[in-house]
Amino acid sequence: MKRRNTPTKEAVLNLLSASKKALSQDAIEKQLDIKINRATIYRVLNRFCEDEIIHKIVAEDGKQYFAICKKCEQPETIQDHFHFRCLSCDSIECLQIPVRYSVPENYVVQQTNCILTGICSDCN
């Protein structure tokens, strides 16, 4: 399925590019100048994920957050990294810290979803 360029896609991608934090759908909707439907935002985000332009993080609040980060821009560097969720400013960011682990025999890991929760330096 060939992708098409639309104002919606562009707006969402620009927002994520400019943001240092991972954003949820509702955060994106609020921060956008133009009015975009909720379902559309989800669809755009999921397409970006499929195309590996952004990646998805699920936080302990059960919500999905999306971010562009080094992983995508520099695939040769940090693949699986930790995310940090600040309870004070309620934001999620990508940490440039790789997730290191070993698994029992015959276990195959395909992806990771690792979140550290606490207080970030801005709030300390």
Add this chain to the structure above:
Amino acid sequence: MKRRNTPTKEAVLNLLSASKKALSQDAIEKQLDIKINRATIYRVLNRFCEDEIIHKIVAEDGKQYFAICKKCEQPETIQDHFHFRCLSCDSIECLQIPVRYSVPENYVVQQTNCILTGICSDCN
């Protein structure tokens, strides 16, 4: 608030004790012999979490899973550990693998929620 012993609490705790996997509310409800209300199960589980008898994991599906594991039984050993979610048998288990990380200066970590997703040994 003093806790009381009830058949519901006992049934849920027995189920979690017997299970090697982390269970979601609906899984618990299905596996129980007795019929227990959904809201009640959540309240029982949340109380167990408060009392640190069990712990909660939020998976990439956004759902809450609950498990008794070494962390609780042997507080002196593995505190923060990885969890493994098998895409084949759709189960979540605690791995006896500690989460090791460092964070940038002035970041304070209060808790972790780390999940590795893939295929477990049983399904390989």
Add this chain to the structure above:
DNA sequence: TAATTTATTGCAACATAATCGCAATAGAGT
């Protein structure tokens, strides 16, 4: 054993996140 206190439960309603079907719209190529 009966009475009292209040933690616990069931039910219904509510809140929120995310998805889906469908018709309308609008990119992109001809």
Add this chain to the structure above:
DNA sequence: ACTCTATTGCGATTATGTTGCAATAAATTA
């Protein structure tokens, strides 16, 4: 300008989890 179909908006739907309230039942006391 025309065609094809990816994309969008809208409404409805599903699912997860929580909350208010009255009824129930543990645990303590008399």
